[in-house]
Amino acid sequence: MIYKSLTIIFLSLALASCGTDVSELKKDITITTNSANNAIALGDKLELSLKNPKNHEIQGVTYTLDGNPISAATNITDVNLGTHEIIASFKLEGESTSITESITVLNNQSPKIYTFNILNEYPHDIRSYTQGLEFYNGELYEGTGQYRESKLRKIDYKTGEVLKSIDLANEYFGEGITILNNKIYQLTWKKGTGFVYDIDTFEKTGSFKYGNSLEGWGICNDGSKLYKSDGTEKIWTLNPEILVEEGYIQAYHNKGKVVELNELEWVNGKIYANRWNKNGVAIINPKNGAVEGVIDFTSLRNKVTQHPRLDVLNGIAYNTNTKTLFVTGKYWDKLFEVEIVEK
Numbered sequence: 001m002i003y004k005s006l007t008i009i010f011l012s013l014a015l016a017s018c019g020t021d022v023s024e025l026k027k028d029i030t031i032t033t034n035s036a037n038n039a040i041a042l043g044d045k046l047e048l049s050l051k052n053p054k055n056h057e058i059q060g061v062t063y064t065l066d067g068n069p070i071s072a073a074t075n076i077t078d079v080n081l082g083t084h085e086i087i088a089s090f091k092l093e094g095e096s097t098s099i100t101e102s103i104t105v106l107n108n109q110s111p112k113i114y115t116f117n118i119l120n121e122y123p124h125d126i127r128s129y130t131q132g133l134e135f136y137n138g139e140l141y142e143g144t145g146q147y148r149e150s151k152l153r154k155i156d157y158k159t160g161e162v163l164k165s166i167d168l169a170n171e172y173f174g175e176g177i178t179i180l181n182n183k184i185y186q187l188t189w190k191k192g193t194g195f196v197y198d199i200d201t202f203e204k205t206g207s208f209k210y211g212n213s214l215e216g217w218g219i220c221n222d223g224s225k226l227y228k229s230d231g232t233e234k235i236w237t238l239n240p241e242i243l244v245e246e247g248y249i250q251a252y253h254n255k256g257k258v259v260e261l262n263e264l265e266w267v268n269g270k271i272y273a274n275r276w277n278k279n280g281v282a283i284i285n286p287k288n289g290a291v292e293g294v295i296d297f298t299s300l301r302n303k304v305t306q307h308p309r310l311d312v313l314n315g316i317a318y319n320t321n322t323k324t325l326f327v328t329g330k331y332w333d334k335l336f337e338v339e340i341v342e343k
Contacts, residue, residue: 021215022095024149031101038101040076041108041254042290048072061090066101069152079285081105082233082257097117107254111283112293113343119324122159126305127165128153129330131220132177132186132263134313136199137139140326143186148266150174150187152202152325156328158337168195174261176218177291178226180240185226187216189216194243208243212236218264220271227271227286229264233257235271235284251282258282265316267325272316279313281327295340297327304332305316 033040034047035225047074048063063070064087065079082106089098104105124130128151132143144150150168155161168174168188175187178337183205184197194216196206208333210216213230222229228239236248250272251258260276270285270292279301283293297313304310318325328335 014040019300022092022097024059025056026092026097026099027050028056029058029092029099031086031099033101033103037104039104039106041106042076042079042288043108044076046070046074046076046103048074048086050090059091059094064201076105079105079288080249081107081252083137102172104252104256105293106252106256107217107290109290109292110254111230111291114293114295114340115343116282116295116297116338116340118336118338120250121303122157122337124328124332124335125162126159126307126331129311130232130263130315130328130342131175131326133317133326134177134179134220134265135317135319135321136179136236137327138319138321140313141177141179141184143174143188144328145155145174147171147173150188151181152177152197153319154202160335166197170202175216176220176229178219178221178264180221180223180226183240185219185221187219187228189217190215192216196243210236211245213248217262217276220266221266222266222269227266228272229261231260231262231276233259233261233289235261235264235289245298249284251284251289251291253291263316265318265325267318270293270324272318273330274314274316276314277312278325281316294310298338300327301329301332303336304329304334307331312327 030051032051077297086101087116129145131145134141140155142153148170154164173189177186182199187194192210194208213236215230217231218229228236234248236245261273262276264276271286273282279298281295282291309331313329314327
């Protein structure tokens with residue numbers, strides 16, 4: 001009886017050792033596309049197949065894009081730009097399994113190039129490391145950065161006079177601001193924390209954590225929700241009541257992603273985004289992340305006082321009363337009112 005039991009055990013082990021290890025077999029299989037480097041333009045047809053060089057037995061292949069079923073030949077139309085996950089599910093040697101692949105959706109048009117005309121020049125505090133700039137009911141508000149220098153201010157933009165100002169605690173590096181329903185929202189850089197203030201008193205009424213984004217850079221709003229940049233190509237959407245990140249878009253043009261998005265401004269249904277260490281502003285479609293235009297502000301820096309602390313262009317504010325854009329920079333002594341014109 002002992003010998004019989006041992007025989008059964010050995011036979012079971014032998015059969016097990018001859019079994020198929022699907023997790024190893026599927027390493028031989030990859031998802032292939034009809035696009036170079038797995039990048040495809042919005043509006044093009046995506047064609048998918050499985051590369052199976054060792055001819056494993058595969059049955060019942062289905063595909064999903066970001067969890068939504070698609071066919072092996074799908075027109076890429078109503079899709080946000082940026083990186084997406086394709087999953088191929090199938091039976092391999094009779095066992096259900098799946099593999100994944102990333103694909104990048106690019107815009108199908110190159111950005112339009114814009115320049116500007118200067119309408120007015122106003123004084124600006126040369127000591128302000130401008131991070132956020134916003135008009136609300138015709139009045140200008142500014143958030144500034146640097147440790148031990150960060151502030152929230154209300155300014156008479158025509159004279160440069162500071163009408164109201166509070167300091168942030170020394171541990172915070174102030175970043176972008178936006179105003180919605182009489183509340184000022186101000187980001188900080190690396191602390192993962194934003195603040196909420198009463199617009200009339202500048203009293204701090206709340207705070208919030210960022211969630212999945214690691215840093216705070218720029219922020220704007222469309223009248224109902226907030227948009228937040230984090231220094232990457234991502235712009236996060238937040239519910240202003242519960243201040244939770246609900247998703248994001250990715251800023252891409254026809255060649256690739258646009259990173260280091262900084263100060264944000266909502267202008268006529270588009271997001272205007274400063275790019276850190278650049279002299280331009282990207283015009284972004286908030287629905288899909290497409291960079292539809294670029295404004296070249298290169299010449300402005302030469303029009304301000306040159307000094308050792310002079311830094312980059314930063315600060316965009318759209319005045320709905322004048323229908324014009326206002327821009328400045330970090331430690332700039334001028335605020336420029338401009339009109340945007342296409343080249």
